[in-house]
Amino acid sequence: MSEATKVEAAYGAEQIQVLEGLEPVRKRPGMYIGTTGPRGLHHLVYEVVDNSVDEALAGHCDRILVALNDDGSCLVTDNGRGIPTDIHPRTGRSALETVLTVLHAGGKFGSGGYKVSGGLHGVGISVVNALSEWVEVTVHRHDQVHRQRFERGLPIGTLRSEPGEPGEQGRTGTTVCFKPDIEIFSGGIEFDYATLSARLRELAYLNGGVRIVFRDQRTAALGENGEPHEEVYFYEGGIKEYVAYINAQKDPLHPNIIYVNAEKDGVQVEAALQWCVDAYSDSILGFANNIRTVDGGTHIEGLKTVLTRTLNAFAKKRGKRKDADANLAGENIREGLTAVLSVK
Template sequence: MSQETTVTPSAEASYRASAIQVLEGLEAVRKRPAMYIGDIGLRGLHHLIFEVVDNSIDEAMAGYCTEIEVTLHADGSVTVKDNGRGIPVDTHPTEGRSALEVVMTVLHAGGKFDRTTYKVSGGLHGVGVSCVNALSEWLEARVYREGQIWYQSYKKGEPQCPVGPIGPTRERGTEIRFKPDPTIFPDTEFQFDWVANRLRELAYLNPTVKITLRDERELDEAGRPLTRVFYSKGGLREFVKYLNHGKETLHEPILIQGTDPEGLYQVEVALQYNDTFNETLYSYVNNIRTHEGGTHVVGFRKALTRVFKSYGD
């Protein structure tokens, strides 16, 4: 039996055009942060670092970056610095302001929407660094480009000064320092091991990049910060050896590489069997871990099964 729903005049009167909210700029990110970074717990907190690092990795994959430095500061902030090309600072043709400010304050602004600036990229494609800015108590951007250090600071995503040069430099790259907003995140303390594990992965996935992690919260007797350097010449082969450390392996790591006929997609697989019954599988797309697998994992499993079956027959 169907029931009719009646709307009282008072209910209609209370739902008018004035009830429709339009969130401007980065306000939507601060209003619903979990929609952009997954959650506001420790996973979301550390995701802020990884979003900035992913931009540096994209520069490395494009062939412009060889070193990335991540520093955990005693005041709870973190710095990510690379030696890539540096975010452009000239005036954006349609926005009428520095491209640096556009990238830092406008959602879906970046150089990853075509195949010219970046052929391969990870992260949130123009959302990542602006989300980090929105969810930070404060953020400072320094760009080393064209012989100058270009600077702009922000508070909760809002620019506090125009983009401008603050001194000469011979360096090249981008440096982002930010402090997570405690009004957004209940816990703002970064965990060294959490960060180190991700940076170690990236070093194996990108064997041309040297990644340095420093923790100024933990000093040795000489006052030097705890430091770890991640660099891999062997790439996935070394990654598989690392994952199998302490286990009895049956052979040396097998590396399989392939590219599609048009040269758009590259696939790389490394595997090594050991004497245990448990499977350890890590899968990635553009350096981003695919925890739930995907067609790339399904395709590999089918191909591997087919090869063993053909060999057995």
Template sequence: MTESSPGRAANVSEYDASHIQVLEGLDAIRRRPGMYIGSTGERGLHHVVYEVVSYAVDEHLAGHVDAIDVTITADGGIRVMDDGRGLPVEAQEPAGKSALERELTQLSFGPQSHAGYQVSGGLNGLGLAVVNALSTRLTVEVHRDGRRWTQAYEKGVPVTALTRHEETSEHGTAIAFMPDAGIFETTQYSFATLSERLEELAFLNSGLAVSLTDERPERPVRYHHEDGLRAYVARLNSYPASLVHSPAIAFEAEDEKRTILVQVAMQWNAWSPGEVLSFANNIRTREGGAHERGFRSALTDVVNDYARRHTQMCADGQGLTAEAVQQGLSAVISVKLAHPVFEGSTRTRLSNPEADTYVQEVIRRHLSDWLNRNPNEAAAIVRHIVNACAGQGKW
């Protein structure tokens, strides 16, 4: 060991416990926003809107919300309203804070115990607190228990008490916030970006009405898709004349024991290379994962089994390749499960093995049944795939 210089020894001795900074609560969010919303650019700016909307969608999945209204306000802020139960306002021991304030200021790292959600999207217990922390101001208005309630915050800190107002027969929650220009690189919301995601949520949650209004100038849109994923696939396949079959194939199945719901819609066309979109708890899984892997595997097996039984195969006798089977296929796979496991902070790949297993079960059962019950459409699909196989030099 070499002898340290006096100066170096002094520097070492100055490094003690007082130099270790532990960030807690909302201060941690404001200091490291990228850890919670991915970025402080446009993507993160829009993500905070989706977090508030995710709370309302969770209420819908629990059976309490029929409509969600999102507004880009004239001053550049956001207001999200729903017709659900309303955030709870009762005081909670031992802190004595209202449940509403706890939800808006504390990080719980899990679904809120009062909500009773089996399925939850967003940051799963963090979302509203993150939005509050990253806003210069946030106001919440709740219609619940026969009264209207309000509270205001600045940078995540309450500046008014939770206040009870007049009686009302309405129910629901309205949250309005202004993103903090000191944190975000831009605070200009894109109508097109929000519109695309909100319509996506309407597709993924059939029967849910979602509206978006821009007061900067005013231009309202409203999305309400009773056909759900079938309507989503129709949007993807925008050239009816090129469809291999119609209508789209759509089905859903639920395993209550494993607490997983699978919804699938799919349709082949002759004009595109195909596109498969997958979602878990309404979150787009851009890198796929277990549910998408199960879909692709079972799809290839089912189509090959049907083709063999009807002697429609590629010339080499090796069966229809996965690439040929998916040529021109537009499909949407959505799973909703109690405990999703995502790889990476950006939540782009689902890891749950039960999603792979159950999606395969659902595809093998329901797609096989559909092909057998629709022989004309099934024959057209297999002919299309065989032609794609020929294009790969296998015919």
């Protein structure tokens, strides 16, 4: 190899690069959100919404608003407890600034403020901050309103606090408004309504009783009188309503959806099942902590095994199958089945 093609020979301490704060995220965004294409862009919204859903799972939130703005930003607001704003003992900065600027800072590790959580497990909101042109956070907590702005991961000034409005005593919640950075998402930063709508509807089904409002305030979506396009996802029946929604155009074998909800060893298992006569294969959707398990998993395999074993035993008990008969195959039992399985 010639000298011209050799890598620089000098290799000492000065060649070791140290990335601090959120620099690693901006330098290698794919490591954190998978891609800087449309899927990664929409993942930013999911991460912020997941924080609000986590508040709902903890029993502190029942309303979430997601709005798309004309300037390319997205706003997510909830009525949860609000991100803490007191000084964090390790960083010496407010807890809000800490969770926005430090990776793996959050209440979702060990026995913190959450029993169940989705998202990127403590890096979500800081990754959103790192990959956004700007982020503005407003927290209502203890009858105070706290605000702070960040640009490309860096805090602009310090946390500002002021008393809440007279009519808002007792109000709590967090509002995060962010605009993705076009320098990161070079393919464009326009959110697709249908993509976000599908995910938000899914979250509402998986978390029955939580009201999610999705509002498109962009000029192209405004109605004749200038009103924004808005959809409300609210399903008290949870995943039972999800199965009914999936089977809306099918012919059910039985009108009542089978529903199971149990908890063991700290794991909550929820399942809804319905067979249809006009479907020839199964459709099983699995979720773990509200995240779709597209590649299956032990929870899906467990459901299939239980169905096969239980229905074979039931058929023999009712005299539909003799003891000497071979068991019905699992795929035959699941023919026409629509099921939603959620573990948390």
